[in-house]
Amino acid sequence: MKSEQSVIADLNVATADRVLHEQRVIAFMDSSARRDFNPTVKTRYLNIGYWKDGANSLDEAAEAMTRLVGRTAGFCADDSILDVGCGFGDAAMLWSAEFRPRHIQGIDINPTHLETARERIRQNGLADRISCQRASAVELPFEAESFSKVVSLEAAFQFMTREKFFHESFRVLKPGGRLVLADIVPLPGKNFQIFFNAQNRYSQDEYARKMERAGFHAVNIRSIGKHVFRPYTDFIQSRLSLLNIKGWFNVTMHRLMSSRIDYVLVTADKPLQ
Numbered sequence: 001m002k003s004e005q006s007v008i009a010d011l012n013v014a015t016a017d018r019v020l021h022e023q024r025v026i027a028f029m030d031s032s033a034r035r036d037f038n039p040t041v042k043t044r045y046l047n048i049g050y051w052k053d054g055a056n057s058l059d060e061a062a063e064a065m066t067r068l069v070g071r072t073a074g075f076c077a078d079d080s081i082l083d084v085g086c087g088f089g090d091a092a093m094l095w096s097a098e099f100r101p102r103h104i105q106g107i108d109i110n111p112t113h114l115e116t117a118r119e120r121i122r123q124n125g126l127a128d129r130i131s132c133q134r135a136s137a138v139e140l141p142f143e144a145e146s147f148s149k150v151v152s153l154e155a156a157f158q159f160m161t162r163e164k165f166f167h168e169s170f171r172v173l174k175p176g177g178r179l180v181l182a183d184i185v186p187l188p189g190k191n192f193q194i195f196f197n198a199q200n201r202y203s204q205d206e207y208a209r210k211m212e213r214a215g216f217h218a219v220n221i222r223s224i225g226k227h228v229f230r231p232y233t234d235f236i237q238s239r240l241s242l243l244n245i246k247g248w249f250n251v252t253m254h255r256l257m258s259s260r261i262d263y264v265l266v267t268a269d270k271p272l273q
């Protein structure tokens with residue numbers, strides 16, 4: 001178990017370090033190398049999809065992942081939802097169309113993502129149901145108890161730190177509200193140095209403890225890795241020509257990486273009192 005001092009050190013990562021880290025995340029997400037990870041055709045999803053029900057494309061798999069998060073969160077007409085790391089807005093638009101919540105507030109640190117998201121939301125006539133603004137997951141510009149649900153789809157492993165985000169999401173959730181994450185953690189015994197920044201590199205047990213320390217109860221962490229990593233890389237590989245050396249390198253690296261990490265669906269509730 002971690003000492004009280006190291007917990008406090010995790011929560012007090014200097015703002016300058018955090019801003020530098022977020023600038024690196026933005027630069028990586030905007031790079032041409034990153035675009036190779038998400039060869040979507042009809043959508044602009046940035047997650048790698050849920051392939052259990054036989055998706056034929058990354059667009060379909062990413063939609064399936066989005067539906068899984070929406071169902072797990074139990075979205076309904078009364079909900080006021082915060083989507084943290086909203087990317088290009090695809091998930092918010094699907095949830096709005098299929099679950100009809102009252103309002104979805106997306107936030108992201110990446111100005112390019114937000115600009116495109118806002119334009120697409122406007123074009124789809126959803127501007128009165130979905131708003132997007134620039135903000136960091138670890139410093140949410142919202143009053144306490146503003147949302148009935150907080151969700152984050154394939155983004156929390158990038159936050160500096162994820163634990164700070166647990167505390168912030170607890171604060172902005174209404175009593176009885178729910179947090180749902182699609183996230184990435186190290187597999188037991190395989191502490192993968194390259195993938196995670198030091199502050200987010202911990203086991204599922206520690207993950208649950210950190211959520212509980214933030215005040216959440218009924219924490220549930222479920223592995224869905226076998227329906228994510230392998231089918232995703234199989235899909236990417238199936239589209240490669242023999243001469244695409246960079247593509248084969250990326251697939252090999254991805255396979256190596258995903259043998260050391262797990263993809264998890266996380267739920268946690270804020271108590272009523």
Ligand SMILES: C[S@@+](CC[C@H](N)C(=O)[O-])C[C@H]1O[C@@H](n2cnc3c(N)ncnc32)[C@H](O)[C@@H]1O
Pocket residue numbers: 022025026029044045046047084085086087088090091107108109110113135136137138152153154155158159160
């Ligand atoms: C892998 S993408 C997933 C995007 C979207 N949820 C989807 O499924 O298409 C991760 C997103 O999280 C955003 N992000 C990373 N760190 C963040 C932070 N500290 N606060 C808010 N958003 C962040 C990135 O800019 C990016 O848009």
